[in-house]
Amino acid sequence: MSSTRYGLSLATLAVAASCMPAGSPDSATEATTITVTSPAFANKGMLPVDFSCDGENMSPAFVISSPPERAQALVVVLEDSEPGRTGVFTHWIVYDVPATVRAFSPGVDASTVGGLVGKNDFGRNQYNGPCPPSGDVHTYVLRVFAVDKLLGLPPGADRAGVAAAMRGHTVGAGELRAVFGH
Numbered sequence: 001m002s003s004t005r006y007g008l009s010l011a012t013l014a015v016a017a018s019c020m021p022a023g024s025p026d027s028a029t030e031a032t033t034i035t036v037t038s039p040a041f042a043n044k045g046m047l048p049v050d051f052s053c054d055g056e057n058m059s060p061a062f063v064i065s066s067p068p069e070r071a072q073a074l075v076v077v078l079e080d081s082e083p084g085r086t087g088v089f090t091h092w093i094v095y096d097v098p099a100t101v102r103a104f105s106p107g108v109d110a111s112t113v114g115g116l117v118g119k120n121d122f123g124r125n126q127y128n129g130p131c132p133p134s135g136d137v138h139t140y141v142l143r144v145f146a147v148d149k150l151l152g153l154p155p156g157a158d159r160a161g162v163a164a165a166m167r168g169h170t171v172g173a174g175e176l177r178a179v180f181g182h
Helices: 013-018 159-166
Strands: 006-008 036-038 062-064 073-080 089-098 137-147 170-181
Touching (some): 036 137, 036 170, 062 137, 073 159, 089 159
Antiparallel strands (some): 006 036, 036 062, 137 170
């Protein structure tokens, strides 16, 4: 892994608004840009194999800039957003992380940073790394949202439930993209 940090700073709040979960009515005027970086890969670079089904299948390390002062919690989502797919495929969802958390270590247990793990699209309450069909290269997006309240959901909430709880409460957003194929 490279020790150099790479990041993505969203150019406009309109781009940040496009990161909102499906069905979120939050608008670009309400969201502040959050910068998301990783010591393991560059934005739009290749995701290291350790974070995939071919490797250790552990979540990547990442760091976020300060969310807005009114943020009370963070929501983290890793999704396969490959163009041409119907919708997105959620690999990991963590919510109710205290807004004071700025870094996630590789393979982090969400409870150690005060968060809860939701149900991914594999039907599991855990991180499941990228695992596209052999020969395919997919784009994966790590999204971080700042919300102005704890969502108050039980462990294992699905993406739709988390998105519904976030509706009208997203005050910041950022993302980091990577590609992976085998």
